[in-house]
Amino acid sequence: MNGLALLIPVALGLGIGALFAFFWALRRDQFDDLDGAALRVLIDDEDDEITTVASAAPHQRAGD
Amino acid sequence: MTVTAIPLDGSVAPAGSAPAAEALKETRFVVPGISCAGCIAKIERGLAGTAAIKSARVRFSGKTLTVTHSAALTVPDLVARLAGLGFDAQPIAAAAAAGGGDRESAELLKRTAVAGFAAMNVMLLSVSIWSGAAEATRSLFHWLSALIAIPAIAYSGRPFFTSALSALRQRRMNMDLPIAVGLLLVTSMSLYETATHGPHAWFDGAVMLLFFLLAGRTLDRMVRRRAEDGVRSLVRQRANGARVRGADGALRWLPADELAPGMAMLVPAGERLAADGCVTDGIGLVDLSLLTGESRPVEARVGDTLPAGALALTGPLTLKITRAGDDDTIGEMSALMEAASQSKSAFVRLADRAAELYAPVVHILAALSFAGWFFAGAGAHQALLIATAVLIITCPCALGLAVPAAQVVACGRLMKAGILVKDGSALERLAGVRSVIFDKTGTLTRGQPVPQGLGALSPLERAALLGLSQASAHPLSAAISAQLQADETTPVIADDVREEPGEGVSGRVAGAAARLGKPRGHGSGTAVIFSLAGWPDRIIRFEDSLHTDAADTVAQLRSAGLNVSILSGDDSAAVERLSGALAVDGIAGARPAEKLAVIRDQQAAGRAVLMVGDGLNDSPALAAADASMAPGAASDVSQQAADIVYLGTGTRQVVEALRTARQTMRIVRQNIGLAILYNALAVPLAMAGFVTPLVAAVAMSLSSLLVVGNALRLGRAK
Numbered sequence: 001m002n003g004l005a006l007l008i009p010v011a012l013g014l015g016i017g018a019l020f021a022f023f024w025a026l027r028r029d030q031f032d033d034l035d036g037a038a039l040r041v042l043i044d045d046e047d048d049e050i051t052t053v054a055s056a057a058p059h060q061r062a063g064d
Numbered sequence: 065m066t067v068t069a070i071p072l073d074g075s076v077a078p079a080g081s082a083p084a085a086e087a088l089k090e091t092r093f094v095v096p097g098i099s100c101a102g103c104i105a106k107i108e109r110g111l112a113g114t115a116a117i118k119s120a121r122v123r124f125s126g127k128t129l130t131v132t133h134s135a136a137l138t139v140p141d142l143v144a145r146l147a148g149l150g151f152d153a154q155p156i157a158a159a160a161a162a163g164g165g166d167r168e169s170a171e172l173l174k175r176t177a178v179a180g181f182a183a184m185n186v187m188l189l190s191v192s193i194w195s196g197a198a199e200a201t202r203s204l205f206h207w208l209s210a211l212i213a214i215p216a217i218a219y220s221g222r223p224f225f226t227s228a229l230s231a232l233r234q235r236r237m238n239m240d241l242p243i244a245v246g247l248l249l250v251t252s253m254s255l256y257e258t259a260t261h262g263p264h265a266w267f268d269g270a271v272m273l274l275f276f277l278l279a280g281r282t283l284d285r286m287v288r289r290r291a292e293d294g295v296r297s298l299v300r301q302r303a304n305g306a307r308v309r310g311a312d313g314a315l316r317w318l319p320a321d322e323l324a325p326g327m328a329m330l331v332p333a334g335e336r337l338a339a340d341g342c343v344t345d346g347i348g349l350v351d352l353s354l355l356t357g358e359s360r361p362v363e364a365r366v367g368d369t370l371p372a373g374a375l376a377l378t379g380p381l382t383l384k385i386t387r388a389g390d391d392d393t394i395g396e397m398s399a400l401m402e403a404a405s406q407s408k409s410a411f412v413r414l415a416d417r418a419a420e421l422y423a424p425v426v427h428i429l430a431a432l433s434f435a436g437w438f439f440a441g442a443g444a445h446q447a448l449l450i451a452t453a454v455l456i457i458t459c460p461c462a463l464g465l466a467v468p469a470a471q472v473v474a475c476g477r478l479m480k481a482g483i484l485v486k487d488g489s490a491l492e493r494l495a496g497v498r499s500v501i502f503d504k505t506g507t508l509t510r511g512q513p514v515p516q517g518l519g520a521l522s523p524l525e526r527a528a529l530l531g532l533s534q535a536s537a538h539p540l541s542a543a544i545s546a547q548l549q550a551d552e553t554t555p556v557i558a559d560d561v562r563e564e565p566g567e568g569v570s571g572r573v574a575g576a577a578a579r580l581g582k583p584r585g586h587g588s589g590t591a592v593i594f595s596l597a598g599w600p601d602r603i604i605r606f607e608d609s610l611h612t613d614a615a616d617t618v619a620q621l622r623s624a625g626l627n628v629s630i631l632s633g634d635d636s637a638a639v640e641r642l643s644g645a646l647a648v649d650g651i652a653g654a655r656p657a658e659k660l661a662v663i664r665d666q667q668a669a670g671r672a673v674l675m676v677g678d679g680l681n682d683s684p685a686l687a688a689a690d691a692s693m694a695p696g697a698a699s700d701v702s703q704q705a706a707d708i709v710y711l712g713t714g715t716r717q718v719v720e721a722l723r724t725a726r727q728t729m730r731i732v733r734q735n736i737g738l739a740i741l742y743n744a745l746a747v748p749l750a751m752a753g754f755v756t757p758l759v760a761a762v763a764m765s766l767s768s769l770l771v772v773g774n775a776l777r778l779g780r781a782k
Contacts, residue, residue: 004201008208012185019181026170036124042101 087135088118091142093153098127103151110149111142125290129153139305140317155305155319169285175220176282179275182216183268187761190268194758199261206258206265213267214251220274221247223281238416239464242423243277246459253452264449269456269760276768280468284488287475306331306338309382323388333379333537340392341383342369348378349539361539373680377539393680413489414729415467418736430454433751453755457746457763465768466735469775474728477779482696482711483721490707492732494691494725496672500621500718501663501685503677504632504642504650507695508614508715511678513543513590513606518551521602528573528596530555532580536569540592540606541580568592608638610645617715618646624722627671631659633681659685676718678702693718724778731778735771742767 025031097103104122107129111120118132131142139155146153189205197205221244228244231237247270254265305319309328320338323329329341333348349361352374361377364370369386371393387393430451437447468488475485485491505511518526530548533541535558548555558578561571568581576597583593583603590606621628629649632639636652643650651662663685666673675682675689678698686692686705694706695713703709710717746763749755755763 004204011188012212015181015185019177022177023174026173031170031173033123033125036104036122039101039104039124043105 088132089135089137090130090132091139092156093129093131093142093146094156095122095127095129095146095151095153097151098122098124098129106149107146107151111145128156138317139319140307169282169289172223172278172282172285175223176275176278178216179220179271179278182212182220182271183275185212186268186271190757190761202263203258203261206267209265209267210255210258213271214255216271217247217251217274220271220278224274224277237420237423239419242419242426243273243459243464245427246455247274250452250456253448257449262449264757266452266456266757266760269757269764272761272764273456273459276764277464280465283472284468287472287479288486288488290479320388323385325385325388327385327388329383329385331376331379331381331383333376335376335379337370337372337374337376337383339372339385339388340369341385343367343381344384345382346380348376348381350381351375351377351539378537413467413492414732414736415464426455426458429458429747429751436751437753450751450753453753453760454747454750457750457755457760458743459764465771466739466775467732469772470728470731470735470778473775473778474724478721478724481717481720483717484709484711485707485721486709487707490691491725491728493672493707494674494722495729497626497674497691497722498671499627499629499666500674500676501629501631501666501689502715503675503679503682504630504634504639505608506678506697507676508630508642508646509608509610510713511608511697513540514609515540515544515547516605516607518544518547518604522599523553525594525596525599525602526551526553527556528558528576528578529580529594531558531573532561532569532571532578532594534558535561535571536563536580538563538569540590541569543606544580544592544604607641610642611714613714613716615646617719618648620719621722624719626674626722631662631685633659633679656681656684660688663688674718674722676715677706693721727778731775735774738770738774739767742770 095107098107104124107122108120111117111131116134116137118134120129120131122129129146133142143153143155186209189209193202193205224240224244224247227238227240231241250266250270254267254270256262257265305317306323306329307315308318308323309330310316315330318327323339328344329337329339331337343364343366345366347363347365350364350370351361352371364381370381370383372387373393433454434447434451437450438444442450471488471491474491478485502508518529521529526548530545530553533544533548534555536542556573558571558573561569563569564581568579570577570579570581572578573596578594578596580592580594583591592604592606593601594604595601618628628646629651630639630643630646631651631654633654633656634652639650639652654662659682663673663675667688667690672690675685675692676694677683677686677692678695680701682694683701683705686694686702691708692706693708693710694702696703696709696711698706698709708721710721742763746755749759
């Protein structure tokens with residue numbers, strides 16, 4: 001019975017937590033543009049200089 | 065740096081340096097050209113690089129762009145800037161931009177999530193009870209289930225309760241009424257059982273049922289929203305505003321709803337009129353095909369009145385606005401269309417018709433089992449428990465999923481083929497049609513003139529003709545050039561070219577005088593005359609060309625047992641040629657009201673009609689027909705009126721949509737049959753008192769899986 005008193009609130013709490021996370025995401029329009037979100041990962045970062053330096057390094061190593 | 069520098073025009077530069085406290089405006093555009101991640105980045109960064117624009121956000125699904133900008137920046141400025149980035153953009157009217165549908169699907173999603181959460185947790189507790197939880201534990205678990213289930217049912221069940229209430233008020237029966245009654249009875253009975261420490265509570269069944277039903281509805285809603293997005297990205301026909309010359313002579317851009325009679329409107333070539341107007345300056349050709357269905361361009365001279373929606377092919381034209389807003393030609397058509405669409409809302413879906421029979425039967429059975437057990441001496445409590453079991457096992461879970469599941473799969477399959485189904489009941493109505501009526505221009509035909517008999521000309525004449533026609537921007541010249549270039553003719557360059565608007569183009573080709581222009585007295589139909597010094601005058605006739613698959617489509621529709629006919633606003637000669645070529649009945653010269661009357665006649669004769677059309681003049685007919693389809697190139701009013709919008713050229717989509725609709729209805733009927741079979745097995749068991757919550761949970765899940773599985777077959781079917 002002691003186990004139940006602990007586990008049931010924990011299980012319900014986790015469920016309610018997930019539910020509120022979902023509500024939050026919904027309100028922030030996270031599901032508004034699913035196709036667009038899939039494409040946005042392909043967009044390079046604004047800061048060109050940093051990305052070119054970072055991506056140039058492995059190339060040099062590969063060339064060595 | 066990737067931010068593209070865009071030259072700001074004089075009116076914008078000061079606004080850019082103004083303090084941020086200034087009023088901000090939000091404008092939405094449709095940008096059909098968005099097709100990849102690169103486009104998103106280019107637009108968002110290109111626009112966000114300036115101070116006058118606070119934010120720019122692309123929504124890829126609907127191909128829309130929302131810009132928050134300072135009020136000093138006007139819509140044409142933004143359109144020009146987008147054009148500078150290489151994108152063609154159309155502002156969306158404020159009403160359309162409100163997007164009420166988005167909120168509706170978010171609401172449904174929330175209710176589904178709550179029902180899902182409740183179903184999972186209550187089921188977890190129920191499994192422990194079924195596994196043999198003892199007295200005190202069982203009571204505790206029942207109370208916990210009640211605590212989770214009752215608020216969840218109250219929140220998630222609201223769409224069903226409100227819909228059932230409104231059905232009751234109208235003294236009608238719908239699918240939601242038995243669901244609402246069942247839910248209420250089962251919940252109160254379970255609460256009573258819990259309070260009296262009884263062995264069985266039905267909270268698990270109630271929330272599971274709710275979850276299944278909401279899942280069906282959410283899917284249905286999401287598919288429709290995708291289709292709406294697709295249609296919205298096509299809307300581009302009606303100019304959303306016009307350049308108006310003010311008293312000081314300066315040009316200002318005004319949105320369509322601010323235009324008023326008496327204003328002077330300037331329409332450049334390639335733009336549509338935003339209001340009805342009378343030409344006061346300029347001469348040019350206008351394309352009225354969206355309004356009249358007639359493919360031939362019409363010449364507009366000073367004093368002519370042109371309707372809103374007309375496309376200026378050459379220009380610019382200056383017009384004095386005669387009617388604007390809801391009074392103009394497009395507004396009139398919309399009013400006619402709205403009136404015509406009343407009949408469609410009276411359509412009762414198969415599932416609701418089934419519910420009309422189903423609900424009374426279920427409630428009578430439940431009442432009978434209560435009465436039976438009570439008079440057999442089982443006691444009121446025992447009899448009520450059995451009646452509850454009957455209610456929950458017959459609750460139309462499978463029936464509620466039978467239609468949406470099949471529809472969702474069918475719409476998904478059609479969407480892949482470029483056919484967007486806008487309305488949930490459209491497939492059902494489409495499956496029942498007995499007669500197909502096609503508009504001519506733009507649906508069966510390409511809606512573009514094709515010159516005839518160019519092959520009969522000598523090579524020298526052809527070369528000269530190409531040289532001359534290339535020098536003109538007239539649509540008929542363009543059609544001649546396109547045809548000759550396709551035949552790989554090498555042009556002789558024309559010198560001294562002079563184009564006289566409304567008369568023709570003349571010049572010298574290899575020293576010989578040549579003229580391509582309006583013929584005098586050549587009979588009906590579109591034609592031009594070509595004269596080259598040293599050769600006889602040639603008359604070149606134009607005909608609208610049939611889609612290559614039109615004949616095939618008509619044959620397939622015929623073999624499916626449908627009556628095919630043509631209903632066109634075009635002149636009778638053109639319609640006769642076409643109806644002769646396809647061997648179908650044709651009615652020519654029909655005005656919008658006459659088209660409507662033809663459809664009403666057919667409906668009165670007991671034949672459900674499918675109307676396929678693209679023009680604004682077809683929109684009342686599209687709204688009145690039992691089912692309607694419009695191509696993606698149709699006017700936006702027609703696309704709104706039609707149930708189904710298809711992309712791409714040709715007519716084979718009509719056949720594909722009809723075939724899928726019939727298959728879908730076959731599956732739906734099978735599903736309803738399965739649901740009835742399930743009830744025929746389960747109800748006697750429930751009435752005999754063998755059904756416990758465990759049996760009900762298993763039976764309900766199995767029947768739902770069966771129905772969904774059957775619907776999924778639609779996705780595979782060829």
